[in-house]
Amino acid sequence: MFQWAEQSLNAPFFFSIVSIFLVILLFKLSNRSTTATKLNLPPSPSKLPIIGNLHQLSSLPHRSLRSLAKKHGPVMLLHLGQSPTVVVSSADAAREMFKTQDLNFSGRPRMRFQDKLDYSSMHLGFLPYGEYWRQVRKICVLQLLTAQRVESFKSVRAEETHLMIEKIRQSCSSTSCVVDLSETIASLTRDIVCRAVLGRKFDKDAVINMKFDFVSGFDIGDFIPWLSWVNIITGFDAQMMKIFKALDEFLESVINDHIESKKNSSDGVEDFVDVLLGLGKDSTGVTFGKPNIKAIIMDMFLAGSDTVSTTIVWALTELIRHPEIMKEVQKEIREIGKENLSITEDDLGKMHYLKLVMKETLRLHVPGPLLIPHESIQDTKLLGYDIPAKTRVLVNAWAIATDPLLWEEPNEFRPKRFLNSSLDYKGNDFEYIPFGAGRRGCPGISFAIPTMELSLANLLFHFDWTLPNGEPRPEDLDITEGFGIVTYKKDPLVVAATPYI
Numbered sequence: 001m002f003q004w005a006e007q008s009l010n011a012p013f014f015f016s017i018v019s020i021f022l023v024i025l026l027f028k029l030s031n032r033s034t035t036a037t038k039l040n041l042p043p044s045p046s047k048l049p050i051i052g053n054l055h056q057l058s059s060l061p062h063r064s065l066r067s068l069a070k071k072h073g074p075v076m077l078l079h080l081g082q083s084p085t086v087v088v089s090s091a092d093a094a095r096e097m098f099k100t101q102d103l104n105f106s107g108r109p110r111m112r113f114q115d116k117l118d119y120s121s122m123h124l125g126f127l128p129y130g131e132y133w134r135q136v137r138k139i140c141v142l143q144l145l146t147a148q149r150v151e152s153f154k155s156v157r158a159e160e161t162h163l164m165i166e167k168i169r170q171s172c173s174s175t176s177c178v179v180d181l182s183e184t185i186a187s188l189t190r191d192i193v194c195r196a197v198l199g200r201k202f203d204k205d206a207v208i209n210m211k212f213d214f215v216s217g218f219d220i221g222d223f224i225p226w227l228s229w230v231n232i233i234t235g236f237d238a239q240m241m242k243i244f245k246a247l248d249e250f251l252e253s254v255i256n257d258h259i260e261s262k263k264n265s266s267d268g269v270e271d272f273v274d275v276l277l278g279l280g281k282d283s284t285g286v287t288f289g290k291p292n293i294k295a296i297i298m299d300m301f302l303a304g305s306d307t308v309s310t311t312i313v314w315a316l317t318e319l320i321r322h323p324e325i326m327k328e329v330q331k332e333i334r335e336i337g338k339e340n341l342s343i344t345e346d347d348l349g350k351m352h353y354l355k356l357v358m359k360e361t362l363r364l365h366v367p368g369p370l371l372i373p374h375e376s377i378q379d380t381k382l383l384g385y386d387i388p389a390k391t392r393v394l395v396n397a398w399a400i401a402t403d404p405l406l407w408e409e410p411n412e413f414r415p416k417r418f419l420n421s422s423l424d425y426k427g428n429d430f431e432y433i434p435f436g437a438g439r440r441g442c443p444g445i446s447f448a449i450p451t452m453e454l455s456l457a458n459l460l461f462h463f464d465w466t467l468p469n470g471e472p473r474p475e476d477l478d479i480t481e482g483f484g485i486v487t488y489k490k491d492p493l494v495v496a497a498t499p500y501i
Helices: 002-009 012-038 061-072 091-100 131-144 147-152 154-172 181-198 204-211 230-234 236-261 272-279 290-321 323-336 352-364 397-401 445-462
Strands: 075-080 083-088 177-180 380-382 385-387 392-395 463-466 494-499
Touching (some): 061 075, 083 091, 091 392, 154 177, 154 445, 181 272, 181 494, 236 290, 290 463, 323 352, 352 445
Antiparallel strands (some): 075 083, 463 494
16 A cells, blocks of 8 residues: 555656646636636725734724725725625715615624524524514514504603602702713613613613623624634633623513513503513414513613613713803703793604704714624625625714715714704614614614603703813813714713702
8 A cells, every 4th residue: 555655656647636636726716816806896905914904993993994984985895804894984885785775785794792692693683684583673663662652651751850850959959069970861761771671670780781791892703713712811701601691690580570470560551571471472473482582672772771871971962062052952941841840752842953952963973883784695786896795794874974075064063954954863864874774774763762852851951061160161071982882972971960940
């Protein structure tokens, strides 16, 4: 045998085989190169081995991606590790993506955190497009987020807003006091969502893990799979599993309490868990057990808590930076509410300037500036560029909302830009998509907006807001962003409140 091998190595036959192999290899490489050159891929900045373009992203990716897009165009191809990623930064590209080719871009890339928790793969926001996703979204929209269902939580929003105002008032007495509005508003939205979704309030520690910081954490395995082991050394995986364990135990106890008590919420309003448990008894075409319910609860917290509180804080931050605008909106609110002790949701429809303030806040401070990543389902084109199937797509909604070609003085806070404008945030106008657009747009807008408007209106109705003594001028108030799933104000908004009535 070994003798044959030795003879074969010296035989012309061996060189013939090697030659044929090399010809085939060169043909394949040539063919692959030819195929690649045939594709009209989007322009791309130069990349480094292994990490690709990851080094060009800052701690605020939406801002560094906008800078790159200015050089390489509104449809740009990046290589984030081993993940080809197309970045969309113009209204025209977003319009083609969400309107003309909505189905082609309705996929979701699978993230590593989805493999760590049994029901993460059932999360509506990250579900792959398909029949199961359609059924779950249908259930959420028809059973949980209808106008009638949102209206049923009207008393919850009113009660929690009143409690917030009274808590501030008691701490102020008859004079001004210093208030951490970031924490105050976070507590408000957390309590509203807890009562609506879970039937009762929980202490802060019990629901802190519902922030889902693990989703926005940097997981090297999402970009360079063969380096996933690094997460073990850094402790990232261990921290993730600790969060998941606490979260799962909390959700399990909530569901078991509902099953055992078989009661509605304390104020007589049926909460989301009650509704979901009821669906499990019906023939809906989807098996709706505990894992499904846990996933939907996660969705409701994502859509109804952090995004809402962050937006309210940014609105107040901008109003404090622009006292003349705050005085104008307060004049409207106080005129409409002058016969009452507080602002009700029935009053909100008359507050046109308040709605302009909310619109401008959502433009300048898009809650999720890069939205949730999309993925192309099949080979397609976008503004003439070839987009292969399974390509990750990021939509820089913040870059679009601050595009100087679309907006005059885009970095300025000017609510009246929306005066006599038909633009809205529901995904129909692609220069303004704070909640996304198309079939994967956020279904929770109707739940979030009333809380934003009611709390902001009451804070402005009951108190005058200024910076504490010794602080910089209002226009110098720090607006540095912190980045996560939601782009929040990095430093807490600590301000002085003076009771008005």
